[in-house]
Amino acid sequence: MTTLFISDLHLDPQRPHIVDLYTELLAGEARRANALYILGDLFESWIGDDDDAALAARVAEATRALRDSGVPVWFMHGNRDFLLGADYAARAGMTVLADPSVIELGGERVLLMHGDTLCTDDVEYLKFRALVRDPRWQAQFLAKPLAERRAFAAQARGESRKHTSAAKPEIMDVNQEAVAAAMRAHGVHKLIHGHTHRPATHHFDLDGRLAERVVLGDWYEQDSVVRIDQAPPR
Template sequence: MATIFISDLHLDDGRPHITALFERLLASDEVRSADAVYILGDLVDAWIGDDDDAALPARIAQATRSLSEADVPVYFMAGNRDFLLGSAYAARAGLTLLEDGTVHALYGRPTLLMHGDVLCTDDVAYQAVRQQVRQPQWQAQILAMPLPARRAFAAKAREDSRAHTGTTGEAIMDVNQQAVATTMREAGVTRLIHGHTHRPAIHHFDLDGRAAERIVLGDWYEHGSVLRVTPEGSELAGLSAG
């Protein structure tokens, strides 16, 4: 009995071995017998719309739909790279869409689920961009562009993101602990699971006199990273791409 969490795979055509690792994980006996699988954002390096006719979205949909058809719920929460993923693709891929900040009970314990970027409040420049791209009008304008233009736009956005990461201190790009505490307090939980920061760890701390934990999922740039949550506890583990 286990629930599986992954995030920040950043799948793209340049790392086919990581896409293959993702497919193997979803086809494994462990995942096929899981209670549920949660993908907490940045499944791909850039999502340009549900009408993307490239091969990668089709491969992903085949893997997730196969798992869903095996009666394993597959939940998806958008990240900062795939916030344009919508209901049309979710239906094809067998995904159940979740809002950022959803609380689910995992074996009786309410758990706050987030991508994690909204907690990085010290990164003011990033938060300004995030606010812009989450506006429905902005998204409609992007999705109205032809696919080649959207691909070019996404490539430029990735370049800008790399430039920002290269010139911004790591502490600024990490979550703000006060924001974490406030968000957990408002949600009424003592456990938070998120991705985005690429700093896999289980942090234990005091929240208003109660023992609390923040579990950070790892990225998939070099190898896989999986969180297993069971009635007994939580375990972060790496996956070899070899």
């Protein structure tokens, strides 16, 4: 059986071909998978479960159809869709997964993360993250009219682009000490994450054992799926 991992799709009406690639994955290959894990940033932005945009409805319908076919769909919040709540997750047939979480894959414990908390050198981003993850801030934001929330999201995306273009490239990547600390804390030697948009598989020594970090790719220009095969139980 194959387990599929994706992240950083950043689904947006302005990139309809990416939305098509996602729905094609759900209607095709994913139907034969053991499970689908979405490790954050499914959407370019999320302003609340009461969003009446057509994109939200289409994605929920397609994702729910996969779950109804018998394939579990696990969703982890990213830095763009951290406001996605229980109502929408239920509509889409997704089970929300805490960040971080450990799963068993082929008899091995594997740590799953979105990846943004590993970028400890990006101090300004972590300050912003702490602000918007505060329950009081979220309650105040979600109480605003949809139009006001959409305007805020557009402004935040613009600020994010400015920050990304101005920051040193190494600041935007994970900190290796943070990676090692997270893996030690959860007793694992394999980590799968997204966020950095730098797809690769990294091998390194962790306390005398070979460790592996798998980085998922983004979907800005094309699809990107990591497939991990595991033998069915005998």
